[in-house]
Amino acid sequence: xxxxxxxxxxxxxxxxxxxxxxxxxxxxxxxxxxxxxxxxxxxxxxxxxxxxxxxxxxxxxxxxxxxxxxxxxxxxxxxxxxxxxxxxxxxxxxxxxxxxxxxxxxxxxxxxxxxxxxxxxxxxxxxxxxxxxxxxxxxxxxxxxxxxxxxxxxxxxxxxxxxxxxxxxxxxxxxxxxxxxxxxxxxxxxxxxxxxxxxxxxxxxxxxxxxxxxxxxxxxxxxxxxxxxxxxxxxxxxxxxxxxxxxxxxxxxxxxxxxxxxxxxxxxxxxxxxxxxxxxxxxxxxxxxxxxxxx
Amino acid sequence: xxxxxxxxxxxxxxxxxxxxxxxxxxxxxxxxxxxxxxxxxxxxxxxxxxxxxxxxxxxxxxxxxxxxxxxxxxxxxxxxxxxxxxxxxxxxxxxxxxxxxxxxxxxxxxxxxxxxxxxxxxxxxxxxxxxxxxxxxxxxxxxxxxxxxxxxxxxxxxxxxxxxxxxxxxxxxxxxxxxxxxxxxxxxxxxxxxxxxxxxxxxxxxxxxxxxxxxxxxxxxxxxxxxxxxxxxxxxxxxxxxxxxxxxxxxxxxxxxxxxxxxxxxxxxxxxxxxxxxxxxxxxxxxxxxxxxxxxxxxxxxxxxxxxxxxxxxxxxx
Numbered sequence: 241x242x243x244x245x246x247x248x249x250x251x252x253x254x255x256x257x258x259x260x261x262x263x264x265x266x267x268x269x270x271x272x273x274x275x276x277x278x279x280x281x282x283x284x285x286x287x288x289x290x291x292x293x294x295x296x297x298x299x300x301x302x303x304x305x306x307x308x309x310x311x312x313x314x315x316x317x318x319x320x321x322x323x324x325x326x327x328x329x330x331x332x333x334x335x336x337x338x339x340x341x342x343x344x345x346x347x348x349x350x351x352x353x354x355x356x357x358x359x360x361x362x363x364x365x366x367x368x369x370x371x372x373x374x375x376x377x378x379x380x381x382x383x384x385x386x387x388x389x390x391x392x393x394x395x396x397x398x399x400x401x402x403x404x405x406x407x408x409x410x411x412x413x414x415x416x417x418x419x420x421x422x423x424x425x426x427x428x429x430x431x432x433x434x435x436x437x438x439x440x441x442x443x444x445x446x447x448x449x450x451x452x453x454x455x456x457x458x459x460x461x462x463x464x465x466x467x468x469x470x471x472x473x474x475x476x477x478x479x480x481x482x483x484x485x486x487x488x489x490x491x492x493x494x495x496x497x498x499x500x501x502x503x504x505x506x507x508x509x510x511x512x513x514x515x516x517x518x519x520x521x522x523x524x525x526x527x528x529x530x531x532x533x534x535x
Numbered sequence: 536x537x538x539x540x541x542x543x544x545x546x547x548x549x550x551x552x553x554x555x556x557x558x559x560x561x562x563x564x565x566x567x568x569x570x571x572x573x574x575x576x577x578x579x580x581x582x583x584x585x586x587x588x589x590x591x592x593x594x595x596x597x598x599x600x601x602x603x604x605x606x607x608x609x610x611x612x613x614x615x616x617x618x619x620x621x622x623x624x625x626x627x628x629x630x631x632x633x634x635x636x637x638x639x640x641x642x643x644x645x646x647x648x649x650x651x652x653x654x655x656x657x658x659x660x661x662x663x664x665x666x667x668x669x670x671x672x673x674x675x676x677x678x679x680x681x682x683x684x685x686x687x688x689x690x691x692x693x694x695x696x697x698x699x700x701x702x703x704x705x706x707x708x709x710x711x712x713x714x715x716x717x718x719x720x721x722x723x724x725x726x727x728x729x730x731x732x733x734x735x736x737x738x739x740x741x742x743x744x745x746x747x748x749x750x751x752x753x754x755x756x757x758x759x760x761x762x763x764x765x766x767x768x769x770x771x772x773x774x775x776x777x778x779x780x781x782x783x784x785x786x787x788x789x790x791x792x793x794x795x796x797x798x799x800x801x802x803x804x805x806x807x808x809x810x811x812x813x814x815x816x817x818x819x820x821x822x823x824x825x826x827x828x829x830x831x832x833x834x835x836x837x838x839x840x841x842x843x844x845x846x847x848x849x850x851x852x853x
Contacts, residue, residue, distance in 0.1 A: 501681035509676035
């Protein structure tokens with residue numbers, strides 16, 4: 241029985257990759273996302289120049305071999321700043337999505353497995369949370385606790401909790417009614433084991449897809465907060481902060497305002513393409529629809 | 536329908552109260568002493584005492600909450616600590632900028648998104664569809680404040696057609712005032728239009744597969760009539776819901792866009808209030824924005840149920 245399951249799982253995986261290499265959106269999105277991740281990881285150990293050291297003598301210098309993307313008004317290397325900015329964005333995205341899945345996932349599962357008061361509370365709480373856009377929540381939190389990366393991550397992450405709670409609840413409800421789960425319940429498998437071994441693998445796909453979308457939204461929200469001066473604080477560079485500083489120099493150094501924006505847009509585009517691709521590849525209904533003749 | 540409306544109204548009132556409670560908790564209870572937050576650690580004791588008295592901090596939190604809500608409902612939003620004028624007056628002045636901006640953004644977004652979404656659905660799988668959806672994909676990825684900076688770079692810096700920001704006010708005429716809101720509204724509308732176009736496309740594609748569309752085509756109705764009279768009308772429910780949800784993002788977006796263009800709107804007021812630690816103003820604006828979002832979603836719920844009777848039975852809880 242377990243051999244058959246293993247063969248089925250291997251077939252599924254090879255089928256996924258066979259379809260994946262023919263999906264241009266998934267490939268482009270995956271390549272962009274992977275590149276950003278690698279750049280972010282590289283920035284942790286190496287950048288061409290230190291980003292906190294000012295070099296006024298070389299301020300606003302044009303692109304050259306020494307500084308491939310030029311320098312800013314403090315003489316800092318733009319390429320190095322963009323690399324560190326990538327690391328900052330990836331960190332914010334990871335923690336914010338992790339917070340969303342880590343708290344929202346179990347809440348959603350619990351509300352699907354224990355309908356009634358918990359389920360109703362999760363639904364109403366998520367209804368309520370949708371009234372507080374991430375940016376507004378972040379503004380409120382930073383008004384009290386001051387600006388900073390951690391506070392902005394918490395604010396963005398809090399907004400992700402109801403998103404994942406609602407999604408997990410929605411997809412878990414149908415899995416909870418499946419025969420194999422009913423069978424596991426009937427033979428007395430503990431609820432935690434049912435959740436981890438039988439339900440989680442079957443609800444992972446939509447959660448992964450949503451995670452890429454929320455990751456992209458978190459990067460946008462963090463960039464917005466940093467642009468306002470409420471997110472990442474100097475001297476740590478961030479794409480949003482770089483855009484804010486560049487706005488005052490639009491007349492004589494427009495590239496300073498263009499490059500960080502391109503980084504944000506390309507990263508978000510990559511994550512969105514990856515999310516769309518994963519949804520196409522992981523959702524059997526969409527796979528079937530793709531095979532149908534177009535109307 | 537009446538029963539559904541009453542049910543939703545009750546839920547609306549409950550959500551509003553709980554939302555106000557959360558804002559009150561975060562802004563007035565969790566920080567410990569909000570007066571100290573506002574004035575900083577080096578504040579003089581008598582200044583602190585005066586502010587505590589103005590904010591009524593000597594009273595228990597539940598009592599403060601109830602009196603704040605009652606005052607809020609009667610239009611008394613307190614006195615701004617920084618500006619020393621009633622907050623309602625400040626909000627009223629700034630609403631004159633934010634409201635037209637938000638409405639223009641919704642209008643622009645709808646005017647771009649609905650025709651593009653329908654066209655994309657009509658030409659599904661063809662180059663027009665690929666191009667429109669490609670642009671939409673890009674539109675979702677571009678942050679609105681960066682797009683705003685690019686618009687300034689093009690129209691103010693390079694072409695010199697308009698100023699890089701500011702608002703002349705309505706005293707010199709409506710057109711110059713609305714003209715100064717045009718670029719901000721476009722910047723605000725773009726990501727919303729991209730999302731709305733994608734939703735409209737998929738909704739129209741769903742409807743185009745329905746039997747009654749096939750029947751309309753079979754009886755020889757012209758393609759345009761089938762699309763615009765039968766398909767689009769029935770496909771509008773999903774885009775309408777998304778527009779309701781987008782309203783909250785749009786309001787939040789004004790906080791950034793008003794700062795990019797230095798517009799004296801509600802978003803910029805909130806930003807300035809944060810910088811000045813004027814919690815009285817921040818609290819009132821947050822509650823007001825949240826109340827607007829909840830109310831707009833309620834109106835969308837009602838419109839949706841009016842258009843689709845099946846939702847009235849389930850209470851609209853999807």
